[in-house]
Amino acid sequence: MGRNTRKRRMPLATKVMAGTAALALGGGGLVWANFYASAHEKNSGHNRTRAAAAQVATIKCPDVGQKLRNVPRGARAGVDKELARLDQQITEAYARLAATRQAQEGDPGYVQNAILGPLKSKRTAALDRIGTNIRRGGGNAPGGLGRFAGCKGMNADQPDDNGGGQGGGGQTEDPEESQDPAETQDPGEGQDPGDNGNGAAGPVADDFVDITTVEPNGIQGPNGLAANGDTGSTGTFTTACGVNENDLHNSDNLIVAPGVDNGAHHTHDYVGNQDNDAFSSDDDLAAADTSCQNQGDKSTYYWPVLRLQDGTAEFDAGDLGGGAEGNVGTILKAQQAEIKFVGNKQGDVVAMPKFLRVITGDAKAFTNGLANANTAWSCTGFEDRQLTDKYPLCPDDSQVVRTANFQSCWDGQNIDSANHRDHVAFVQADGSCPSGFQAIPQLQVRLVYDVPTPTVENGQVQNPYAVDGFPEQLHKPITDHNDFINVMDEDLMNEVVRCVNSGEDCE
Structure with missing residues (x-):
């Protein structure tokens, strides 16, 4: 009744990037280098508190998808593809961040100049295409989309509550993201950021x-x-729809990134509907098999898988x-x-x-x-x-x-x-x-x-x-x-x- 995930073809550029940024772990698989440590950990007599607070652990970009309110239906497919492109750009920039730690130690401006600057240029082009899609669909593109192009370095602390609340379920508009060079500099100091024993980019x-x-x-x-x-x-x-006994997995997201292969960048478990991928239409869902005991329930229920990093x-x-x-x-x-x-x-x-x-x-x-x-x-x-x-x-x-x-x-x-x-x-x-x-x-x-x-x-x-x-x-x-x-x-x-x-x- 179910089917396993189709295998993903990895573009050559992505293979090179992943191979550079990743480390072999145990019996197989690739894991990303982790560049932050416990805020109270000490190593070789160095107190890592300041390093943990200042380290560029990841990249923070405005979530453009949450800022779009009025996209004509005819424009949504094109807009969704550009939003997925923005996600891919962040993934690639993070891979470069992971692969260039030695260069960052020798150049305080490296992250800004070699990673965040080029990323902003790519995002600007994608944002322009989003505006074009909306206008071609008969809508009015939001003014100032370009202000969401800039990204910044982020340390490993937990996020602040950015005005979170219940409301209508949507996120409030953030002010323009500013570039602060201090937030994009690695403290260097010859400290080994460590990997908390597992070599992976979290958890710690x-x-x-x-x-x-x-x-x-x-x-x-x-x-x-x-x-x-x-x-x-x-x-x-x-x-009752089971626990995904059919091993139905993929890294698509039919809701957020319809028509985009690997739109989620992580693997999902699926129960219920057995025709779940980025290319499933409503008619496909209605005609599909279901893992639910009540065959009238062909709903799709899905969530990211939980893994043991072993x-x-x-x-x-x-x-x-x-x-x-x-x-x-x-x-x-x-x-x-x-x-x-x-x-x-x-x-x-x-x-x-x-x-x-x-x-x-x-x-x-x-x-x-x-x-x-x-x-x-x-x-x-x-x-x-x-x-x-x-x-x-x-x-x-x-x-x-x-x-x-x-x-x-x-x-x-x-x-x-x-x-x-x-x-x-x-x-x-x-x-x-x-x-x-x-x-x-x-x-x-x-x-x-x-x-x-x-x-x-x-x-x-x-x-x-x-x-x-x-x-x-x-x-x-x-x-x-x-x-x-x-x-x-x-x-x-x-x-x-x-x-x-x-x-x-x-x-």
Whole structure:
């Protein structure tokens, strides 16, 4: 019923870049060099606190896709391809950053002159093409798109909350990104940045915390409030779709980058619909097989894979989206994938439209900030303790849990929007929807994994696990995300609404 990922052909230039920037790890696969260390680690008598604070660990660029609000439908395919091109440019620039550390030590202006300057030129050209696509589609291109061309170096600290909130699900406009030479200089000083024992571009020791030391908080992510409660529509509908027993994987993203091969730059697990790649049309989705027990549910549910960085060469060890972009090691299959729809504490819900697309979380939250972040990590037996920017270290008799509560307010008109967020919104603190939105069943996804607990000693983490991500995001836990396209038939969606609104628990 399912099919495995098609193999990616790697362009020669990318092969050379990946080969230069990568290091062999254990039995196979490629991993990216990591250039930052624990802020309190010492090496050869040198205190690395200042180095860790100032080091250029990655590249931060404005997320142009989140700044586009009014893109004509006829222009979206071309715009999406240019947005994917911007992502590829950042990936290539990060590879150069990874491959040229020695040159950076000898030249404080190297990052700016050799990496960020050329990147800005390429981004300027892509932004011009975005404007051209919008105008050809009959729209008005936003003024001043060029101000989003500049990027800067970023250290390894966690992101600030850049005005994050629930609102309509969209990120607020950032001011023009300025170039600050001080932010693009490597401190040098002859210090060895270290690799925390695994040679990979994250995660690092500071990305983990012992769950038993975390105080109960009940948080379900920065934005992802549970919409349901003991009032309003209190029923549930659970759909059983397996844990990707069919090993359906690819590094596409049908929602964000339709028609673009390797648009996600990281590998996804898929359950439900079995025709999931960048080139699937709505008709393809409607005609596909499904892994769900209820054959009326052909929805696609997908999320980035979780990996154990153990040196194992997976099927994608040499592919773009896999090992060639720093996503390495054994793919961990979830032991449980609980997919449930719940109600709204303020009242009834209405049916979702067919082919509604919803993204929760932000794959670029480390560089974007927390406006669209929505992560919740925990351990079985400790789920009253939720983490947003740390991976949990679970006790021996406990398993890792990833939870995602989706946006559950819909604008009543659109199945998607230009930035793939504005057509849906999270509930507000009291459970109500923002003005102009109506409540729909809230999708809640709970994934449980049997993960060998990493060890952290002397500021280094051994055998860490991490979520797949864009290379420049350094495998930070805050970048976890989850995606959904509704492909339930009308009768099943009506049954979901009936169960939720009547207070029943249905399967």
